[in-house]
Amino acid sequence: MxxxxxxxxxxxxxxxxxxxxxxxxxxxxxxxxxxxxxxxxxxxxxxxxxxxxxxxxxxxxxxxxxxxxxxxxxxxxxxxxxxxxxxxxxxxxxxxxxxxxxxxxxxxxxxxxxxxxxxxxxxxxxxxxxxxxxxxxxxxxxxxxxxxxxxxxxxxxxxxxxxxxxxxxxxxxxxxxxxxxxxxxNDDEPVVRYGHSKCCICPYYTHCKPAFEAKEELSLLYGIQARAASGLENEGIDTITKLAETDPITISDIPYLKGSEKKQRAVLQAKSYLSGKVFQTAPISLPEGQWVHFDIEDNPLADNVQRHVYLWGFLVPGYSNENFEYVWTDTELDDEQGWLEFLARIEDYRKRYTPLILAHYSNYERTTIRAYAKRYGMQNNSTVKYLLGETSPLFDMRKPVLDNLVLPLQGYGLKDICKHKDLVNFQWEDDESGSQWSIVQFNHFLAESDPKIKETLKSDILGYNRDDVIATRRLEEWLRSNFITPY
Ligand code: SF4
Missing domain, CATH: 3.90.320.10 (Lambda Exonuclease; Chain A)
Structure with missing residues (x-):
């Protein structure tokens, strides 16, 4: 700064x-x-x-x-x-x-x-x-x-x-x-709302967060945007406790909080914030098939391509560390080769695991596949059509979570859910690791000339990606054992 x-x-x-x-x-x-x-x-x-x-x-x-x-x-x-x-x-x-x-x-x-x-x-x-x-x-x-x-x-x-x-x-x-x-x-600090994604990376987080918490600021709740918080305050609901005690039916339609489902979620989110409880709002169903967990790592700092995916990682049935498989490229010069190897890998999984479910967390993997298909003019490639078509094996695990659960969290990222000790409680081997960490390590890898150090950096990145796909596997198991009633 x-x-x-x-x-x-x-x-x-x-x-x-x-x-x-x-x-x-x-x-x-x-x-x-x-x-x-x-x-x-x-x-x-x-x-x-x-x-x-x-x-x-x-x-x-x-x-x-x-x-x-x-x-x-x-x-x-x-x-x-x-x-x-x-x-x-x-x-x-x-x-x-x-x-x-x-x-x-x-x-x-x-x-x-x-x-x-x-x-x-x-x-x-x-x-x-x-x-x-x-x-x-x-x-x-x-x-x-x-x-x-x-x-x-x-x-x-x-x-x-x-x-x-x-x-x-x-x-x-x-x-x-x-x-x-x-x-x-103005000599006074401006009054603003909390925003999880902007605040948790802000250098003033420790200055602002306690005051938001002390006043039970409504925008601390996941899904309550600034305008929804203002609308609730106009109705006299100006703290998280008051929202938790409100019957959702009595809340008027206000910006970003229209319809009974959203209002019910808002009240449950307030209850969950205060009590730490998990609420299930609807039955969860997960697709039947052979699950392969999937996660990518990319470099937004690549010179010549928008984002170079240097690692396409998978956890295949068996679901232990030894079942981690991947496609890796050393530099963005191999970008196309990595993409073609990824498509070949998908065809291999399609034969080995029938029907294939390619589970990932968030829409990013699907968006990236679409971007790569466009980058290499392969929208009509049969594997691309299979991946992005109506019977796609891709399954975004964030959807059943967001649609059916209210969790005591301010963000519903994979790490938020998995690291929480009362939820999935899965810890990454390297506690420091994360997507930005991975980008830093990959850029060190690119700049490094010593083959031994390069190998260590690659191994660390692979370990992080392996833990990511193990985390989505743990999330799947957690959902199955807590929220899906067996027949
Ligand atoms: S932590 Fe404070 S200053 Fe930083 S983005 Fe949040 S409200 Fe703004």
Whole structure:
């Protein structure tokens, strides 16, 4: 995270920085705390975050080198120096520093590139493969606004492509500026709702969570969105305890909480939160057949493909560690080969296990198969059609859980359910492991030249993926023994 910005001498509030766009897009309180809070945050130690920082710097350096091969590049040392370089009309200004005290703006575009018209185009190096991300649009839109430029801004994407951002980003950029002005003018921490996915990865989690819990904030409950929480509060149901004591029939239809089923789930979720009990709302049925558990690991930081699946992992009948099978590729250069081996593996399972049930958790595996079929123009391939067709063997285990159970959890991810000691109670061999951990290890694997260390890294990643598929097997067993009545 950046240090706090300087204050304007004009308004005595922090200058608005485009680098705030990411926090702003996630949470108003987060961006307020970044700018006006007095909390000391520990330095970044998360391996995934550090990897992103390192790769970002390497990418910026590669773009710098690329520009320097054909143009004269000058590094700016201050806002005044940036102005001087602009006045001199140098071809490329690296690490430009723009300050607009009157409007309360400060911005550091990676590059200002002189166009043949004499105007400068702001440009940033971004690891992302997609310039449409809100924060990228706002950041580049903000630089254009600071420069008063009609020329599009340039994004040097992580895959080596260049994208441009023009007037289409103006509306969002103006909204960012307006909202930031309001936020920064306020001396009080903004009131916001809890959001499990955004909060549990936020550096202010330990600051915010106890206060949410103390007031029994309704959005702590799985499935209660901010607008549903406001609607409930308008009806006088302003704590989890009150919601747990409410007859669902008496709750009006409110945004994101319409229909008796959703209201009943909301009340049960409140009861489960308070008591730790599990509620079953409907019978669970699981498909009959020979189950193979399936999970993939992919690298979103690959250079040339959107996401390179380096590991397609399976747990086949027998269901012990020895029954773990997989398709592995060393680099994204083997991406297509890995995909073809995966399809061949599916045909093999189709013959060995009849009827085949390919169990996974969440829709991600199905989405990835669809993306790979498109990537290699194989939508009409018979194995792809089998996998994605009406009689698909794919079975998303998240569905019976979400449709029929209310659990004492704030997130219904595989690890949330499996690690909970009163639920599945399955622990991964490496407690530190996770999907981001796996990405970090794979990137270490890519960078490593020592074959022995490479083998150890691969073995660790395989062990993690093996535990993932064993976890879905344990979940299946837990569902069968607790929620399915045998004939
Ligand atoms: S923990 Fe949640 S509410 Fe608090 S600042 Fe972070 S994202 Fe916002």
């Amino acid at each position: 950046d240090d706090k910005p300087p204050m304007t001498s004009v308004t005595d509030i922090p200058l608005i920085r485009p680098s705030d766009a990411r926090s702003w897009s996630l949470c108003a309180r987060r961006v307020w705390l970044d700018n006006k809070g007095d909390l000391e945050l520990p330095p970044v130690t998360d391996e995934f975050d550090l990897l992103i920082i390192q790769l970002g710097l390497e990418h910026e350096s590669a773009v710098l080198q690329h520009l320097a091969n054909t143009r004269d590049v000058h590094t700016a040392t201050s806002p005044e120096d940036t102005k001087r370089l602009i006045t001199e009309g140098v071809q490329v200004i690296y690490q430009a520093q723009l300050v607009d005290e009157a409007n309360g703006f400060i911005g550091y575009p990676d590059f200002l590139i002189r166009h043949e018209s004499g105007e400068y185009q702001p440009a940033d190096a971004k690891l992302s493969l997609n310039e449409e991300k809100k924060e990228i649009q706002v950041q580049l839109g903000f630089y254009r606004r600071m420069l008063g430029s009609q020329l599009p801004a340039i994004v040097f994407l992580g895959d080596g492509n260049e994208a441009v951002i023009g007037d289409e980003a103006n509306v969002m950029t103006n909204r960012f500026v307006t909202e930031m002005r309001e936020l920064l003018a």
